[in-house]
Amino acid sequence: RYPELFTYISKNSHDDVFYEDDIWPGEDENGAEKVQEIVSWLKAHPVSMLSRSSCDLQILDSAIVEKIEEEVANCKTRKGNKKVRVTVKPHLLFRPLEQQHGVVPDRDAEFRLFDRVVNVRESFSVPVGLRGTVIGIKGAERDADVLLEVLFDEEFHGGLIIRCSQSKGYRMPTSALINLSHGIRTENGGQKQPSGKQQYQGNASSPHKGYSPGNQKHKHKQDDEFSSVWHMLQGSGKTQVPQNVNDKEKKFGQNAHQFHKPSSVDNTSKSQQKKQDATRKGIY
Incomplete structure (x- = not known):
């Protein structure tokens, strides 16, 4: 048209x-009527219902965001509130302070769509410790200017409606979030080390570190296997050397016998020939 x-x-x-x-x-x-017809046609098109976004923005559609909300609600229904006390080393904890504004908690963290995150800043409308899911990533030239669209698990005062049903959304910088999914990905990638290498490292640092009954049984089994292989090699060495020598002697004797046998036959025939020649000379 x-x-x-x-x-x-x-x-x-x-x-x-x-x-x-x-x-x-x-x-x-x-021309005025033509313009009004075009405007009415564009408004009637399904594309007009979509929200505008910049070209450098990675987002999840409204249908996917709705499914995420349903899954979070189902998880809340299945799981009950249970308090667990855990002992954690101090250097593994992150303490949110106002003086740390702009400092990224983990510089190695890579944010992706569907990642689970938790807010660690008090300078936003989002409550500290509230978890959510990344539904959009707005890129920028500087890492500090990157904004993440997060769909939080609960509604809060001052929340935004970002393709979601309630005020659960908010746009936050990477310095305000800890990426829980990145930690899970890193942990799963670290489990691909060979088991033998891990046992060696545990035993090398301390004789008691990495101790378990299974490791001791495995160690005794390896010792038995090494000793049996050592005895087998020693036994095979004792039997094989004389056998090889005897075989060589037998072969050498046979060759020598075969070599001298034709010579004796030749000497006998030569002596008989001489006798016959002498007899003939005497007759003649």
Whole structure:
């Protein structure tokens, strides 16, 4: 529809402003009515229902965000509130302070869509410790300017409606969040080390570190296998050397016998020949 509009825009792509009289210059062509028809047609198109976003923004659609909300609600129903006391080393804890504003908790963390995060800053409307899911990533030239669209698990005062049903969304910098999914990915990647290497490292640092009954049984089993292999090699060495020597002697004797046997036959035939020659000389 409206080919004259798109033809004129393609020919004058260097311009930013277009006038209706330039597109429909004829007296019988009512440019104002044409513009109203185009506006009504665009509003009736399904594309007009979509929200505008920048080109460097990675987002999840509203349908996916709705499914995330349903899954979070189901998890809350299945899980009850249970308090657990855990002993943790101090260097593994992150203490949110106002003086640390702008400091990223983990510089190695990589944020992706669907990642689970937790807020660690008090300078936002989001309560400290509230968890959520990353539903959008707005890139920037500087890492400090990157903004994440987070769908939090609970509604809070001052929350935004970002493709969600309630005020659960908020746009936050990476310095205000700890990426829980990145920690899980790192932990799963660290479990791919060979088991033998891990046992060696545990035993090398301390004789008691990494001790378990299974390791002791495995150690005794290895010692038995090494000793049996050592005895087998020693036994095979004792039997094989004389056998090889005897075989060589037998072969050498046979070769020597075969070598001298034809010579004796030749000497006998030669002596008989001489006797016959002497007899013949005597007769003649």
